[in-house]
Amino acid sequence: MAQSTLRPILVVVALLLMLLLNIGVEADPADLAAQGGKGMYAAYRNAFAPHPFTFAIWLPIFLGAIAFSLFQALPSRQQDPRLRRAGGFAALGYLMVGLTALVPIGLSNIVVTAALAAMVAALYATRAFDSGPERWLARAPTGLFAGWLLVATVLNLCQLLTRAAIRIDGPPAAAMIIGAALAGIDIMRRSREPAVALALIWAFGGIVAARPAEGWIWAGTAAGLLLLGSRFRLPPEPAPPGHPA
Numbered sequence: 312m313a314q315s316t317l318r319p320i321l322v323v324v325a326l327l328l329m330l331l332l333n334i335g336v337e338a339d340p341a342d343l344a345a346q347g348g349k350g351m352y353a354a355y356r357n358a359f360a361p362h363p364f365t366f367a368i369w370l371p372i373f374l375g376a377i378a379f380s381l382f383q384a385l386p387s388r389q390q391d392p393r394l395r396r397a398g399g400f401a402a403l404g405y406l407m408v409g410l411t412a413l414v415p416i417g418l419s420n421i422v423v424t425a426a427l428a429a430m431v432a433a434l435y436a437t438r439a440f441d442s443g444p445e446r447w448l449a450r451a452p453t454g455l456f457a458g459w460l461l462v463a464t465v466l467n468l469c470q471l472l473t474r475a476a477i478r479i480d481g482p483p484a485a486a487m488i489i490g491a492a493l494a495g496i497d498i499m500r501r502s503r504e505p506a507v508a509l510a511l512i513w514a515f516g517g518i519v520a521a522r523p524a525e526g527w528i529w530a531g532t533a534a535g536l537l538l539l540g541s542r543f544r545l546p547p548e549p550a551p552p553g554h555p556a
Contacts, residue, residue: 316389318389318395318398318399318402319383319384319389319398320384321398321399321402322380322383322384322398322399322401322402322405323380323381323384324402325401325402325403325405325406325409326376326377326380326402326405328405328406328409329376329405329406329408329409330373330409331409332409332410332412332413333369333408333409333411333412355416355469355470355471355473355474356473357469357470357472357473357478357479357480357484358479358480358481358483358484358518358522358525358527358528359465359466359469359479359483359484359487359488359518360466360469360518360521361462361466361514361516361517361518361520361521362517362518362520362521364517364520365513365514365516365517365518365520368455368459368510368513368514369459371455372452372455372456372459374452375451375452375453375455375456376401376405376452376456378448378452379401379448379449379452379453380401382394382444382445382448382449383395383397383398383401383449393436393437393439393440394436394437394445394449396433396436397433397434397436397437397449397453398433399433400429400430400432400433400436401429401430401433401453403425403426403429404426404427404429404430404433404456404460407422407423407425407426407429408423408426408460410422411423411426416467416470416471416474417471419467420464420467420468420470420471423460423463423464423467424464424467426460427457427460427461427463427464430453430456430457430460431457431498431502433453433457434450434453434454434457434498434502434504434507435501435502437449437450437453437502437504438450438501438502438503438504441503450502450503450504450506451504451506452506453504454499454502454504454505454506454507454510455506455507455509455510456510457498457502457507457510458495458498458506458507458508458509458510458511459510459514461491461494461495461498461507461510461511462491462510462511462514465487465490465491468487469483469484469487480527481522481525481526481527481528482527484518484525484527484528484531485527485528485530485531485532485534486531487531488515488518488528488531488532488534488535489531489534489535489538491511491514491535492511492515492534492535492536492538492539493538495507495508495511495539496538496539496541496542499542500542508539508542511535511539512536512539515532515535515536516532518532519532
């Protein structure tokens with residue numbers, strides 16, 4: 312019983328730490344680019360990096376995380392084993408995302424990858440929620456968060472390669488876009504959550520907006536969107552045994 316009470320509190324605490332660290336902590340000056348750029352993603356410019364407006368997606372992601380954290384903490388929801396499982400993984404993901412504000416770029420890639428794994432696990436725990444408040448307050452916001460962390464993981468990888476003097480221009484960036492789309496399709500197939508695709512589509516649009524004259528980026532984005540679109544014509548993976556389809 313104590314564990315059932317403690318876990319929702321830990322999720323809320325992890326959420327607050329994530330918001331405090333990501334909103335209240337200034338980026339290290341070494342992570343800022345010249346030319347007036349802000350944020351760590353401006354430090355090592357590459358063709359996969361989206362336009363700065365794209366990062367506005369953090370607002371709905373944070374709002375969704377707040378909604379999920381409060382929802383899973385309701386006394387009437389604390390005994391649902393799926394929400395308990397999802398809450399534990401989400402708390403780990405929130406902590407990892409918060410930690411990215413404190414670590415250098417090399418370590419940040421590991422931390423973001425860990426956050427992605429945690430949020431995907433949380434998403435899989437909610438895959439049986441096809442309707443009702445669980446669908447919109449648990450599965451959908453977790454799917455949007457996981458989709459964006461997939462983009463962040465690929466972007467951090469591109470930054471590490473750029474820092475190592477490996478140029479990520481049009482062709483490699485197009486390949487990265489296609490790879491991200493394929494990974495997103497697999498997550499959607501397993502989780503049954505299309506919000507993952509929304510984060511990817513938004514990111515791809517931001518990448519195009521950052522380099523509108525780059526033909527390879529347009530080609531990679533078109534291929535990625537076609538791949539994501541094909542997912543919606545395929546039957547979803549069945550829900551786990553014992554759960555409603």
